[in-house]
Amino acid sequence: MGTLHLGVLGSGAGSNMQSIVDAIAAGTLDAEVSLVLADWPDAKILDRAARHNIPHRYLDCAPFKTKLEGEAEDACIRLLKEAGVDTVVLAGFMRIVKPKLLAAFPNRVLNIHPALLPAFPGVHSWTQALDYGCKVAGVTVHFVDAGTDSGPIIVQKAVPVLEDDTPETLHARIQVQEHLAYPEALRILAKGNYRLEGRRVRILP
Template sequence: MTERAQREGVETWLFTPKSYPSREAYEADILAELRRRNVELVVLAGYMRIITPVLVEPYYGRMINIHPSLLPAFPGIGGIRQALEYGVKITGVTVHFVDGGMDTGPIIAQRAVEVLDGDTEETLAERIHKAERELLPHVVQFIAEGRVELNGRHASIRQ
């Protein structure tokens, strides 16, 4: 991903979690870099770690994640596989605020994806990832435009 970012002129920096004595120390360095660069919104996609209060608290309401299920169903790793195993007919994607729990933050937007007879994890994942690539940029745009409001557990998008 770093090579792709460089080709596109996107500045990157790398932190290696295992080189830190704790998750909190790791996140403190990330937080320092975010503040140094005046980052206003953190967008997580494929970030498979629970985030501690060190990073959640200063960015609460300004950190979002995308998850491959219609939360609160099938949180955590393997949401697509879990949906298939459970036999649901509709699954999808969720963009939510990060609150430090495992995919428990207030939901901003969701998009349904039909589970088709004969779907495999790979075929369903293809449609879910397409929905993710469509939904996430819209939510980021809505946030940038100041249209997303957070009131307790309820997030809404003004028209």
């Protein structure tokens, strides 16, 4: 496949983007972050991008509060295309992406979710896992489809649930695995050693 040209969409601190930037700097991921877009003007992910001299900007998604649609979606696609992006990385992006963006980057939009999907889609999944009494939680990197946290799975990592875990302690350990899982999934895309067969992402030798 060769070097990935990544467009990162985020809403928060950008720690997953940082793990990708670190992997690139370490020479373990053949990629570059071409553009960072955030749906909050004061999102810390924009500060991280600035520190690494990565092009970045605020994307006004009004009037929608929970989805990327309409003029904002059109602007997002245009900005990503203008930046030469070939792979879109959702890194804590707290909006539902719609079919128009997915069609612009077919099978090239990735998301990371702090649970072992298909268990516990949606928000606060680590709390859901604790409340359910799970012995194992984890993280999933997957292709994005039209559903919610429902696309084909690329990488999963398990995190044991400890007897004295709180939502905060479990979430912290899940985040450690997130920062390993996203670069790992992107390495698979960069190498091109996978085949998408329906819901299954088959990793090839």
